[in-house]
Amino acid sequence: MNHESAPDPATHRQDPVPDLAAQDASRGRSMALAIGDRRRGRPVPSLDDPVFHISDLDVWYADHQAVRDVTLTIGRRQITAMIGPSGCGKSTVIRCLNRMNDLIPGARVTGKVVYYGENLYDTEVDPIEVRRRIGMVFQKPNPFPKSIYDNIAYGPRVNGMKGNLDDLVEEALTGAALWDEVKGKLKANALALSGGQQQRLCIARAIAVRPEVILMDEPCSALDPIATARIEDLMAKLASEFTIVIVTHNMQQAARISDYTAFFTADVDSEGVRHGRLVEYDTTEKIFENPADPRTEGYITGRFG
């Protein structure tokens, strides 16, 4: 991506208050510099080869509709960031992609989530098989209270995967950039690791079952900046092999790592009911430098949310 040719964000802002405009301009510029920093110059994948095609997705928790009318296409080996203020439904949407919402009592999903041509919400679809193919990493690192080795070996074991378990464990830990730090203490309890290491262990655990997609629900929100940077690096590396969807509260992070960005917001309808909505979905560059919707612009420049 060529930053030099990117239009100066300042010229696009029609802010009535000159002071704010100046601030925005400097903000926008520093943001522009950050866009794609960790993408390592990968070409932006095209949406012609979709992994997910979400259409008219509505999600209810009991009587409350949490998300309305989301339509979104996610391409292969693409890093997609979902951003937006609290309560905008981004976590709800990501949990629809591997049917984790099934585990919440009272959750109901309508609409379609088509994954390689198959609707995940068809009655014949087995959610367990879905989750084996579409892995997930959570907000708070959640290693099992077992050894590092057993954490990684858990998935291959329960899925009856063939092959040498030791090799699989090494491969997954190497893939998650954790092998060098833990190779001497594979039998140690995973909970003795630092938070950042635990999160990389959770990523290793997810990739050990060789999924096609990795979903990450705010994977760095419990980590310090150094640990965050390592995970972001790792994501760029993993994108050569996996399709990644990440929910993040950190806009800089979305700008740095993602190819596409979906901006969600919490709307209030005419009856005063709050619900999440997808506002805008485009390449990360477009969203951060030239958003089509004023709400997106307002959010990324920090004026609301």
Place this chain on the structure above:
Amino acid sequence: MSPPPRTAAPDPAARRSLHRARPRYGERVIQALLLLAALVSVATTAGIVISLIPPTAEFFGRVDVGEFIGGTEWTALFTKPEYGVLPLLGATLLITVIALLVAIPVGLGAAIYLSEYASTRVRKVLKPALEVLAGVPTVVYGFFALSFVTPLLQEHWPFGEGPDFNNALSAGLVMGVMIIPTIASLSEDAMAAVPDALRDGAYALGSGKRVVSVRVVVPAALSGIVAACVLGVSRAIGETMIVAIASGNRATLSFNPLDAMQTMTGFIAQAGSGDIPVRSFEYKTIFAVGALLFVITFVMNMISIRLVRKYREVYE
């Protein structure tokens, strides 16, 4: 409208001192009463130990410890007394093992069902119902064993000669049923305390419910489950009424659960409710057996506490 002036300095004379205006006696009385409440159980335990020591010491002044622990004949109340505690100890262990063979699988199964499978509504009904079982007086269980389970066993015994009128098997089975709620309820508490994040992590790797329960939740709750089982063992060892009624008053060293036998608690109940003179030597035997019982349950409880502590911080 101009805002009111902020915090004008108060007139020093009008300011109340920060010193306590009057002593708070009520506070101290409450504190003393609460301390007393906390001390009652400690004091009782201490009292039991102290009252056990002198008669036990007197007993071992006449009977060799080796003879007590190693002897295979217990005829303490007979004219030619023998003081080998093994028949009582053996009966206690045999009945405890039978009880645990019933209570651990059933209790753990119930706990897994309640914690992992049951809907909130079912759990809300089932768990209290299960706990009611723990409130049934043990004398009721005892008669249930004697007048219902034993005849049932005698009638339907498939191989050879059936159990005696008094037997260890029916006492053990019914005791197992009695312990189920303890094990189920405490194990369920431990499993419910396992963070959902662990379950989510396991589900996200493509595990089904059974795998999540058995390979993630049960291991994570193991300390609580083990503690529940140890508590079950303690209850089984200390249980008196069921064995006194259903397993008989004859101290026999046998590992055949169809035989009548007497446990340590059974002996204490029999001797204690009989007409043994308080100053007699027979009377001292009660305390010797009681001391042994106390030591065993004490050790079991220590193990339980140790286990809970060891695994307590496994997840956070």
